[in-house]
Amino acid sequence: MRIKKSLFLIFHFALLIFFAACSVKTTPIYAVIKTPQIRVADEGFIKEGFGYKKLIIYKAANKPIEITIKNSYICFKNKCIDKATFIHNYISKTYPTDFFDKILNYECIRGFFCKSYKNKILFKDNKKKILIMIKEIK
Numbered sequence: 001m002r003i004k005k006s007l008f009l010i011f012h013f014a015l016l017i018f019f020a021a022c023s024v025k026t027t028p029i030y031a032v033i034k035t036p037q038i039r040v041a042d043e044g045f046i047k048e049g050f051g052y053k054k055l056i057i058y059k060a061a062n063k064p065i066e067i068t069i070k071n072s073y074i075c076f077k078n079k080c081i082d083k084a085t086f087i088h089n090y091i092s093k094t095y096p097t098d099f100f101d102k103i104l105n106y107e108c109i110r111g112f113f114c115k116s117y118k119n120k121i122l123f124k125d126n127k128k129k130i131l132i133m134i135k136e137i138k
Contacts, residue, residue: 024049028137031057033065035130037090040065043137046104053104055134069100092128103132 025048032041044057044064055067068075074086081089083097091099099109106121108114113124119136 032133
């Protein structure tokens with residue numbers, strides 16, 4: 001009897017861990033990212049899991065652009081580099097290292113033209129020719 005109760009508890013605990021670990025929030029979006037290094041505008045998804053966010057933008061009939069933001073690094077084009085290096089190489093040297101974290105959380109960055117709404121963010125830097133717009137699709 002005790003073995004059955006133990007197996008019952010272990011089974012339910014394993015199910016709880018499985019579903020909690022596999023939970024991923026997926027939000028459909030329309031995104032525009034125009035920088036000197038990245039140029040893409042199309043529909044996609046933001047996938048949010050435990051400890052990461054992934055921005056996937058589908059380019060018309062091409063391989064999708066994927067940017068994965070984890071705690072201290074960003075993965076892009078099958079390469080993972082630290083956030084500061086990614087921002088320096090692909091966006092601008094003067095932007096903060098948590099730039100993409102704030103953009104994906106719909107938070108504005110001080111000192112730049114930025115408008116944020118509940119489900120949309122628009123970031124614009126005319127001097128460096130950078131435009132980022134992310135809008136949730138309902």
